[in-house]
Amino acid sequence: xxxxxxxxxxxxxxxxxxxxHALSRYERVETVAFxxxxxxxxxxxxxxxxxxxxxxQFPAWAPKLCDDHLLDLGVLGQVSxxxxxRDMAFKMEQGGLPNTFVPGRNLLFLTLAAALAYRRGxxxxxxxxxxxxxxxxxxxRDDTMKAMQLALSLGMDRRFLIxxxxxxxxxxxxxxxxHQLGGQALVDLIIEHSHTCYLxxxxxxxxxxxxxxxxxxxxxxxxxxxxYQGRLGTA
Numbered sequence: 001x002x003x004x005x006x007x008x009x010x011x012x013x014x015x016x017x018x019x020x021h022a023l024s025r026y027e028r029v030e031t032v033a034f035x036x037x038x039x040x041x042x043x044x045x046x047x048x049x050x051x052x053x054x055x056x057q058f059p060a061w062a063p064k065l066c067d068d069h070l071l072d073l074g075v076l077g078q079v080s081x082x083x084x085x086r087d088m089a090f091k092m093e094q095g096g097l098p099n100t101f102v103p104g105r106n107l108l109f110l111t112l113a114a115a116l117a118y119r120r121g122x123x124x125x126x127x128x129x130x131x132x133x134x135x136x137x138x139x140x141r142d143d144t145m146k147a148m149q150l151a152l153s154l155g156m157d158r159r160f161l162i163x164x165x166x167x168x169x170x171x172x173x174x175x176x177x178x179h180q181l182g183g184q185a186l187v188d189l190i191i192e193h194s195h196t197c198y199l200x201x202x203x204x205x206x207x208x209x210x211x212x213x214x215x216x217x218x219x220x221x222x223x224x225x226x227x228y229q230g231r232l233g234t235a
Contacts, residue, residue, distance in 0.1 A: 002026065002123045002161060003026055003027045003028065003123070004026055004028045004029070004121065004122045004123050004124065005022045005025075005026040005028075005029050005030075005124040005126050005163070006029075006031070006032055006113055006116060006117045006120065006124070006125050006126070007019045007029060007030070007031050007032070007127075008031075008032060008033075008109055008113055008125070008126065008127045008128070009032065009047060009051075009068075010033055010034075010043050010047060011033070011043045011044070011046040011047025011048075011050050011193075011195050012043060012128075012194055012195060012196045012217075013171075013174065013175075013178075013190050013194050013209075013221055014128030014130075015047075015127075015128045016050050016178075016189075016190050016193075017128070017165070017174055017177055017178045018126050018127065018128045018165050018166065019050075019054070019126075020054075020061075020178060020181040020182050020186055021126070021165045021177070021181060022124075022126045022163075023054075023058070023064050023065060024181055026124065028066055028122075029064050029065055030067045030068065030069065030120060030122060031047075031051070031065075031068045031069065032069040032070075032071060032112075032113055033047055033069070033071070034070075034071050034073040034076075034108075034109055034112070035070060035072050035073060035074065036105070037074050037076075041200065042195055042200040042202055043195040044070070046193060046194060046195035046202075047195075049193045050189070050190075050193045050194055051065065051068060053189050053192075053193050057185055058185075058186075067120075069116060071116075073108065073109075073112070076105060104139070105139065106127070106129060106137070106139035106140065107139055107144075109127070110148050110152065110162065111148075111152065113127075114152040114156060114160055115156075117160065118158055123161065124160070124161045124162075124163050125160055125161070125162050126164075126165065127145075127163075127164060128164075128166050129141075129145065129164055129166070129167065130164070130166040132167075132168060132170045142167055145162050145164055145167070146162075148162060149162040170227075171220055171221065171223065171225075172223075172224040172225075172227035172228040172231060173228075174224060175224055175225055175228035176231060176232075178190055179232075190209070191207075191208060192209070195209075195210065195211075196209070196211060196217045196218065197210065197211030197215055197218050198212075198215040198216065198218075199212045199215055201213075201218075206222065207222075207225065207226075208221055208222050208224075208225035208226075
């Protein structure tokens with residue numbers, strides 16, 4: 001049975017839910033984030049607020065929540081002409097992918113996470129990718145995750161498990177999962193402290209949290225939140 005995990009933790013709704021999932025399952029959990037010169041770099045500060053709030057509000061999880069790591073991945077920003085790393089409007093590209101797609105991002109994230117997990121003696125790598133209502137990113141697909149798990153396990157000669165708790169659920173059910181894991185307290189924590197907005201807006205406060213309300217990330221988060229509230233009402 002696995003006892004340790006490394007969570008790819010950006011400080012957004014999805015990764016916060018994944019972190020709660022890991023804390024409910026494993027004895028020792030560490031977190032890692034990446035500074036790739038993203039426009040919404042405010043998430044790198046928001047994640048620290050989430051970690052502090054988790055330790056304070058969930059004392060049963062606090063002893064399990066161990067070291068946090070921030071890795072400099074500026075080279076990704078240098079080679080990425082995308083709306084997440086450049087000041088440009090969000091749009092769909094001719095190839096059918098949104099220009100929020102950062103080529104190779106999750107592949108690099110997982111490779112570095114595996115290297116860190118190897119050094120730290122961590123068995124499971126947890127990431128919040130999903131196929132259900134994502135933006136068409138090929139590096140979020142289940143097949144990609146399975147291929148990465150095999151490649152990393154072979155390349156490092158250590159068996160890693162890549163766990164994707166959100167792979168087959170939509171954003172509304174991600175809110176539901178958070179409620180199941182930590183009740184209304186965890187939902188409120190995600191609303192108040194996590195960050196999703198691609199523009200890094202921490203000025204405008206909505207029912208579902210902080211953000212511009214108009215970028216693709218905000219729209220998806222808001223839609224999921226109101227669907228979640230509807231599902232709670234009919235449960």
